[in-house]
Amino acid sequence: MSRKILAFGASNSRNSINKKLATYAASLFRDASVEVLDLNDFEVTLFSVDKEAVIPEAIYKFAQKIDEADLILVSLAEHNGNYSAAFKNIFDWVSRIPERKVFAHKKMFLLATSPGARGGSTVLEIAKNRFPFDGGKVLGVFSLPNFYKNFEDQKGITNSEFKNQLIEAIQNI
Secondary structure, X not given: OOEEEEEEEEOOOOXXXXXXXXXXXXXXXXXXXXXXXXXXXXXOOOXXXXXXXXXXHHHHHHHHHHHHOOEEEEEEOOEOOEXXXXXXXXXXXXXXXXXXXXXXXXXXXXXXXXXXXXXOHHHHHHHHXXXXXXXXXXXXXXXXXXXXXXXXXXXXXXXXXXXXXXXXXXXXX
């Protein structure tokens, strides 16, 4: 029986390099059905305690996608050393659903990439340490530095060392 993977780039960029990495990584899993989300499909008003009494329907739909998955694969965009505002907003809203942990005790594989040499490693470290408090069971992490030097849309990761690191990480999940 194949497992269901939910993959997304934690960014609202229409050309998100993290969505590209998440989609590519998800394609490397064997015996899996993959659903790739676009955070733009879940755009809602900015979270605030003044508005939290009425949780937007899109947030319930996002949470349902999490609930239906066996594994959540997230590639985190790093904005000023932290989550993107788009992801953080969805995260904050889902956290307000009564009697719910954001990631519903699901297994997670975390990735990050950026155009720079650190490959989003700061936000990856934050998420790796934070998500277990929010119901995520983090099974592994992977960072791809210098995205534009190491990734091509039609080929995926072109640097054999990084590609092998990702494949090894996936095999351990």
